[in-house]
Amino acid sequence: MPDTAITPDRAHRIEFDERLRRAVQARTTPVVPPDGQMLRWVPVSDLMIDGSYQRMISDRGIGAIRRIIQDFSWSRFGALIVTEHHAGPADGLVVIDGQHRAIAASHLGIEEVPAIVAPWRDAAHQAGDFVGINCTRTNVASIDKFRARVTAGDQVACDVAGILSELNISTDVPPGTSLRPYQTRAVSRLEKLVKAYGRGTVYTALDMLIDAQGEQPDLLTATTIWATVAATDALLTAEGDIEAFAKLLEVIDFETLAEQGRELVKLRGGQGGIRAAEQLLAAYNKGRQKKVTL
Structure with a gap:
């Protein structure tokens, strides 16, 4: 006949199985909180x-x-x-x-x-x-959403992450602090720009911007990046002098440019980045017969 005696080893095993059974039952049985939910x-x-x-x-x-x-x-x-x-x-x-x-x-x-x-x-x-x-409810910061999209394999987010990595631009910016050189918070804007203008144009614009004023603090703001990308796209489309534009970026006061963009939005409407891009192109067009516009 089978040995049915409860030896210490067997008893321990049965006790474990009973605990496991109760744990599984607790996980699979609907729990009714005290208020009846x-x-x-x-x-x-x-x-x-x-x-x-x-x-x-x-x-x-x-x-x-x-x-x-x-x-x-x-x-x-x-x-x-x-x-x-x-x-x-x-x-x-x-x-x-x-x-x-x-x-x-x-x-x-x-x-x-x-x-x-x-x-x-x-x-x-x-x-x-x-x-x-x-x-x-905790609001998820845009940078955390961006990093999650990169991890999930979102193509646009991965393109932006690749651009930032190749140009050594960091997104690790403590809240409430100014941007140091080679830092940006503008990941959401960059994703929109990649969708609108393509990875190559965004990379070219950022590369020129960094070459021009890479050591400048508070450089890589959403408005500055937007204006430079939009203007770069217009120049590439019109086959303008991209080298002259790169030289122009070296002397632009981007804080003043952003303020001009905001003032133009108040006067004419539109978007700050686009209005700032128009001012960039106006500076480029001075003395040129072949004008470039957005």
Whole structure:
């Protein structure tokens, strides 16, 4: 017959397996917190928005919804936070956090989404939860988002990272400090410029800028980079004198240029970087028959 005696070794093994079983059961059994919340999949058709405290969908919000739809992934979707709503024929679930995701799910035709469901709370309590959630949420800095995109293999972010590495430009800038030579915070602007003008043009512009005034503090700001890239692109397109432009960069006061750009925006509208680029080209065009414009 099989040996069924509980030896010390066997007893220890059984005790371990029992602990493991309880641990697995704890991880797989839905946990109901003291206030009765429950994590479950809920029908999208049951979701409602309370306009008394929820934000109106702004243009920025519409953009966020479009990005969720275009790049949908369950690993990024997360769980909504909702509360039960009982009011006769209007029974449903009121969304406290996750309005944009809920709308995106509806547009995608998703029938159910994960949500933390709390028992009914009146609008005042819902609004309090809404404020608490949004005020304690940590904003991710643009540089951290950029580094995450590089790690994820985003092509534009990788192009920018490559340019910065090749030109020995650092993004390790402590918050609240001035830019030292070869430092920049303008990674978001650089990504937009690579998309608009291409990697080669951005590299050429930054290379000329550093050759011209590389040891100047506070040089590689978003406006200075933007203006130089836009002007460089115009010169390359028009087959202008790029060497003369590089010489011009050596004598430009970029702080004054940025201020001129801001003043022109106030007078004529537009964007500061583009207005500053126009001033750069105006300086380049002096005494030239062949004018270059944006």
